[in-house]
Amino acid sequence: MKNRLFLYFSSTLFFLSAQMLLSQELTALELLDKSIAYHDPQGRWAQFQGTFTVVMSSPNRAERTTEITIDLPNEYFKSTVRQNDNEIISELRQENCSFTFNGSANYSTEIAEKHRLNCNRTTTMRNYYTYLYGLPMKLKDPGTQLHPKVAEVSFQGETLYRLRVDYEEGVGKDRWYFYFDPLTFQLRHYQFYHDESANDGEYIVMEEEVEIAGIKMPQTRAWYTNKDKRYLGADRLIEE
Numbered sequence: 001m002k003n004r005l006f007l008y009f010s011s012t013l014f015f016l017s018a019q020m021l022l023s024q025e026l027t028a029l030e031l032l033d034k035s036i037a038y039h040d041p042q043g044r045w046a047q048f049q050g051t052f053t054v055v056m057s058s059p060n061r062a063e064r065t066t067e068i069t070i071d072l073p074n075e076y077f078k079s080t081v082r083q084n085d086n087e088i089i090s091e092l093r094q095e096n097c098s099f100t101f102n103g104s105a106n107y108s109t110e111i112a113e114k115h116r117l118n119c120n121r122t123t124t125m126r127n128y129y130t131y132l133y134g135l136p137m138k139l140k141d142p143g144t145q146l147h148p149k150v151a152e153v154s155f156q157g158e159t160l161y162r163l164r165v166d167y168e169e170g171v172g173k174d175r176w177y178f179y180f181d182p183l184t185f186q187l188r189h190y191q192f193y194h195d196e197s198a199n200d201g202e203y204i205v206m207e208e209e210v211e212i213a214g215i216k217m218p219q220t221r222a223w224y225t226n227k228d229k230r231y232l233g234a235d236r237l238i239e240e
Helices: 002-025 028-039 109-114 119-133
Strands: 049-057 064-071 076-083 086-093 096-101 144-146 151-155 158-167 175-180 187-193 202-212 215-225 231-239
Touching: 028 144, 028 158, 028 215, 049 202, 064 119, 076 119, 086 119, 096 119, 119 215, 158 187, 202 231
Parallel strands: none
Antiparallel strands: 049 064, 049 231, 064 076, 076 086, 086 096, 144 158, 151 158, 158 175, 175 187, 187 202, 202 215, 215 231
């Protein structure tokens, strides 16, 4: 019995020591590559073509369902938003956009302004969904600045690896932190600041996974403010 306990504690100590050593030696790029290998093991993201639905709930707002199609090789994006008995379809083919409101392409200027039916908004939403559901692969994009040191931190009651990311001027202004499982390198959570000294911005807690077109994506994301940990809402991904 004593020998078993000795072996157990010895192996546990060895494992923990190895993990601490790994975190000290692991570079930001190595961590990112390991996480990409977990989420995109067959290297499919660059040719991603898939459709999925995101159901968004938030306090004091009607539930919103958005069906999203992303076709990276053909530079095509489509979103179908259903909320408050309205259906809005937005399509972006390269830089050309089109819209329908409740099944009609003929709608008033007031409707267009109220529901932001314009190319800038559609481009923003394409970038938003492509970025968040393309993580961590999107951290390889030009203009992304990886802080070289990987930190081992406690976040949401877990010990995780943290990667800091800034962006070149013209690409992005926020500072991001990404949190990874130290064993599998799964991307677990992330947060961003507009001004870290002011503790503004938000953190996002992710749970469960679903595989879409070969990519492992978070199934549920819950959003909170950094400053007061106020709950903002959650979205759940459903595979088509």
